[in-house]
Amino acid sequence: MSLTNVTHIARSEGDPRVEHKGPSSLTGPDRLARALGWFSIGLGIAELVAPGRIARALGLEGKEGLIRAYGAREIASAVPTLSVDKQVGLAARIGGDALDLGTLALALRPDNPKRDNAAIATALVLGITLLDIIAYSGTKTVHSRERGAQRDYSDRSGLPRGSQASRGLARKDFDIPPDYRAEGRVADAVPELVA
Amino acid sequence: MKALVWHGKEDVRYDTVTDPSIENPRDAIIKVTSCAICGSDLHLFHNLIPAMLPGDILGHESMGEVVEVGSEAKGSLKVGDRVVIPFTIQCGDCEQCRKGNFSVCRRTNRKAELADKAFGHHTAGLFGYTHLTGGYPGGQAEYLRVPFADTTHIKVPDGIEDEKLLFLSDILPTGWQAAVQADIQPGDTVAVWGCGPVGQMTIRSAILLGAEQVIAIDYLPERLSMAAAAGAITIDFKEESVLERLNEQTGGEGPHKCIDAVGAEAHVNFGQPDTILDRAKQMLMAESDRPHVLREMIYACRVAGVISIIGVYTGLVDKIPMGQAMNKGLTFRMAQAHVPRWTDDLLRRIEDGQIDPSFVITHKVDLSAGPEMYRTFRDKADSCIKVMLRP
Numbered sequence: 001m002s003l004t005n006v007t008h009i010a011r012s013e014g015d016p017r018v019e020h021k022g023p024s025s026l027t028g029p030d031r032l033a034r035a036l037g038w039f040s041i042g043l044g045i046a047e048l049v050a051p052g053r054i055a056r057a058l059g060l061e062g063k064e065g066l067i068r069a070y071g072a073r074e075i076a077s078a079v080p081t082l083s084v085d086k087q088v089g090l091a092a093r094i095g096g097d098a099l100d101l102g103t104l105a106l107a108l109r110p111d112n113p114k115r116d117n118a119a120i121a122t123a124l125v126l127g128i129t130l131l132d133i134i135a136y137s138g139t140k141t142v143h144s145r146e147r148g149a150q151r152d153y154s155d156r157s158g159l160p161r162g163s164q165a166s167r168g169l170a171r172k173d174f175d176i177p178p179d180y181r182a183e184g185r186v187a188d189a190v191p192e193l194v195a
Numbered sequence: 196m197k198a199l200v201w202h203g204k205e206d207v208r209y210d211t212v213t214d215p216s217i218e219n220p221r222d223a224i225i226k227v228t229s230c231a232i233c234g235s236d237l238h239l240f241h242n243l244i245p246a247m248l249p250g251d252i253l254g255h256e257s258m259g260e261v262v263e264v265g266s267e268a269k270g271s272l273k274v275g276d277r278v279v280i281p282f283t284i285q286c287g288d289c290e291q292c293r294k295g296n297f298s299v300c301r302r303t304n305r306k307a308e309l310a311d312k313a314f315g316h317h318t319a320g321l322f323g324y325t326h327l328t329g330g331y332p333g334g335q336a337e338y339l340r341v342p343f344a345d346t347t348h349i350k351v352p353d354g355i356e357d358e359k360l361l362f363l364s365d366i367l368p369t370g371w372q373a374a375v376q377a378d379i380q381p382g383d384t385v386a387v388w389g390c391g392p393v394g395q396m397t398i399r400s401a402i403l404l405g406a407e408q409v410i411a412i413d414y415l416p417e418r419l420s421m422a423a424a425a426g427a428i429t430i431d432f433k434e435e436s437v438l439e440r441l442n443e444q445t446g447g448e449g450p451h452k453c454i455d456a457v458g459a460e461a462h463v464n465f466g467q468p469d470t471i472l473d474r475a476k477q478m479l480m481a482e483s484d485r486p487h488v489l490r491e492m493i494y495a496c497r498v499a500g501v502i503s504i505i506g507v508y509t510g511l512v513d514k515i516p517m518g519q520a521m522n523k524g525l526t527f528r529m530a531q532a533h534v535p536r537w538t539d540d541l542l543r544r545i546e547d548g549q550i551d552p553s554f555v556i557t558h559k560v561d562l563s564a565g566p567e568m569y570r571t572f573r574d575k576a577d578s579c580i581k582v583m584l585r586p
Contacts (some may be wrong), residue, residue: 004200
């Protein structure tokens, strides 16, 4: 059952209900960024709660503290990635990918018995890095302010009589209502004081 | 029918939905001829305001033709009437409506219990603007059910195009109220932060109300050019110090009146480091709004001046210099616009050729282009300032 059907319980009988979903404002890069953000949350939680298992699987015993810190970093980059400022989060993720690859390079040493696992992890991180770069450049393109024309609206006054002739025009037949008055004069309030 | 439907953060879709139907004798159904995307729709697009649900139809700026009228609305509406629909739904009879405070009508928010918990005391029902304001389906659609339709409409004459009338629904009376609640007097210097659609209407309203000098603050060249077209002095806050320029223009005393037409989502940039901290807090849900403009206005405003807030704030703000505000004796006025309080007067000014609100429209497209236009408007691409949609 789709979410829009569930939310119908909050509507009244005569309210329109969704029958068919149409095209969305979300673009492909937006959806990719969102998926990467949720991936970051999942990986970050795994690194925070099970750093020992990850360290053993990669032959990185003794680096549990570093892996836990990387978990915190993953979650910190997920927050902006899932927000409307996704490019900030994606840039942070790309930086984080570089750190991950640097750390995995330590696990690729020939004497590491878990070298094969480290090689697989490195390949996965490389793949994710590629997706991060695609999402970053994609969102930058689709949300660029530069797309379309740069126009000048200096001919749009909205005041058909011109701005000078319009100045104070409404005061001829409009007074600020009493409940909107914020200013007063001593002469109005205490006439005897200025008499 | 077709409608623009909210499905989540940054996810607006052009969906097929069932047609609305009359529920209450005071309801009416209109066939929407024109509608628009409002700057405050972007707060929903960004999921900044709680209580949106997937499947909610967006839109609170719409107009059209009456096609069905409930039995109790027939005294004031008939099929075929041409109407603009205010974004506020009002009963017309409660204590606040009788005072003209329509945006805090006591009766039209059908989810008042939920809103009481969020606001302390609920506000009026609004179209397409979260379940805190009633969860009413919005008008970015082919048809719209108008609750309390006998009092929630502005009848408009034939012979004037939609472009000139549509903005009676929101941004024109909103800009007008921003200027009125600043109590603008002839001779005043008025500073307006934000040159989006509401800021543009505020600038024109301030001029019509006799402000001697209007200073418009933004950073987007197309918006500043539109502000200058009305005779405003412009400040690009990325290039110049706002406080220094305001003091230069006012003999060092500051503007008499300061108007916030920005609200919750001040532009984030390194030149204004508080905006970066606010954005970080927002991401961590430690603060809901970015109130840079409010802070700057309090510093900039002349002593005993007036601060008028019309940009939408959504909840909690940090680091507001209340000491400065209190000691300077500033007056604060703020509200969602009480639309019908001003619309008869503003319609007459449109007919009289004093103001032509169509100047603000930069994009006029079919409703089906709505999802893409939400992105374009949010990204400030293609020099987009105001999007008008035709279902």
